[in-house]
Amino acid sequence: MELRQLEYFVAVAQELHFGRAAESLHLSQPALSKQIQALEDSLDIQLFDRTKHWVRLTLAGQKFLEIARNILDEVAEGIALTKQVAAGANGKLRIGFTESTLFSLAPKIVSTYRQQYPQVELTLTSGGTETQVEALRTHQIDLGFVYLPIREPSLSIHPLFEEAYIAALPAAHRLARQPQIAIESLATEPLIFYPRSLAPILHANFINCCDRSGFVPKIVQEAELAQTRLGLAAAGVGITFVLANLQNLTAKGVVYRPLIGDFLTLKLALAWC
Structure with a gap:
C-alpha cells in the first residue's frame, strides 16, 4: 500500500465516480482504476461496489475512508511540523546565558523570540563561559552566550559587542x-x-x-x-x-x-x- 493510493481512494470515495476523481487527480481513468484495484488487492478487501452505472463504498470501504483520511491528515500535519522545525518556527531551543547576559539580554531576547516563534519550547540555563563551551561541545545546549577568547575549534562564533x-x-x-x-x-x-x-x-x-x-x-x-x-x-x-x-x-x-x-x-x- 502506498500513500498515493490512499489519496486516490479518498478522491474516488468523495466523488463516487471514477471519471470525475481521475480528472481531479490529473490521471487517466484506467490508471486510477488500476491503482484502486492494487490497493484492494494489497488489503485483500473490496472497498467499492461498482457497476457501469454507479460506484458506492462497501461497509469496509466506509470504515477505511475514516482511516485513510486520518492517515493523510497526520502525514500532512507531520510534514508541516517538520518544515516549521527546519525553519526554526517549532521544536526546542536550548540557550545558555552567562550571569550578566541572563539579567541584561535574556529578558528581551526571550520575550521577542517567544512573540515571533510561540511554538518553540525555550530552555534557559546559566553559567560561565567555560560552562557554556562544555555544554555546547556535549550538545547539552544549542546556543550559548560566551566571552572571548575561547579555545574550542568545533564551535562557530559570532561576535556581538x-x-x-x-x-x-x-x-x-x-x-x-x-x-x-x-x-x-x-x-x-x-x-x-x-x-x-x-x-x-x-x-x-x-x-x-x-x-x-x-x-x-x-x-x-x-x-x-x-x-x-x-x-x-x-x-x-x-x-x-x-x-x-x-x-x-x-x-x-x-x-x-x-x-x-x-x-x-x-x-x-x-x-x-
Missing part, C-alpha cells in the same frame, strides 16, 4: 563619594574578584591591568557569582567589579562607579556547534 567592567563598592566607602574612580586608587584596597580557576584568562588580564597601573592587586576573596561578590562588597569585605550592564541589579549597601583608565573589557559572542 564589547562590555566594560565597573567598580562596585560599599556605599559608605570613601571612594563612593567620587563620580568615577581611577584604577590607581585601588592599589591599597581589598578587592573581590572572579576565581582564577574558573576564568584564568580574565584573571590574568585583571592582574595585567593592575600591573600597568603600577600595583599588585590585593585580592582578599574570590567568588564566581556577581550577586555573591556584591553581597561581600555590601558587607564591607572589599571592592569588586561587575560588567556595566549589571549595574541595574539592586544591591543594598552597594554603589557602582565607572573606572578611569585602561581597565578590563569583555567581548560577548554567540556560539553554536
Whole structure:
C-alpha cells in the first residue's frame, strides 16, 4: 500500500465516480482504476461496489475512508511540523546565558523570540563561559552566550559587542563619594574578584591591568557569582567589579562607579556547534 493510493481512494470515495476523481487527480481513468484495484488487492478487501452505472463504498470501504483520511491528515500535519522545525518556527531551543547576559539580554531576547516563534519550547540555563563551551561541545545546549577568547575549534562564533567592567563598592566607602574612580586608587584596597580557576584568562588580564597601573592587586576573596561578590562588597569585605550592564541589579549597601583608565573589557559572542 502506498500513500498515493490512499489519496486516490479518498478522491474516488468523495466523488463516487471514477471519471470525475481521475480528472481531479490529473490521471487517466484506467490508471486510477488500476491503482484502486492494487490497493484492494494489497488489503485483500473490496472497498467499492461498482457497476457501469454507479460506484458506492462497501461497509469496509466506509470504515477505511475514516482511516485513510486520518492517515493523510497526520502525514500532512507531520510534514508541516517538520518544515516549521527546519525553519526554526517549532521544536526546542536550548540557550545558555552567562550571569550578566541572563539579567541584561535574556529578558528581551526571550520575550521577542517567544512573540515571533510561540511554538518553540525555550530552555534557559546559566553559567560561565567555560560552562557554556562544555555544554555546547556535549550538545547539552544549542546556543550559548560566551566571552572571548575561547579555545574550542568545533564551535562557530559570532561576535556581538564589547562590555566594560565597573567598580562596585560599599556605599559608605570613601571612594563612593567620587563620580568615577581611577584604577590607581585601588592599589591599597581589598578587592573581590572572579576565581582564577574558573576564568584564568580574565584573571590574568585583571592582574595585567593592575600591573600597568603600577600595583599588585590585593585580592582578599574570590567568588564566581556577581550577586555573591556584591553581597561581600555590601558587607564591607572589599571592592569588586561587575560588567556595566549589571549595574541595574539592586544591591543594598552597594554603589557602582565607572573606572578611569585602561581597565578590563569583555567581548560577548554567540556560539553554536
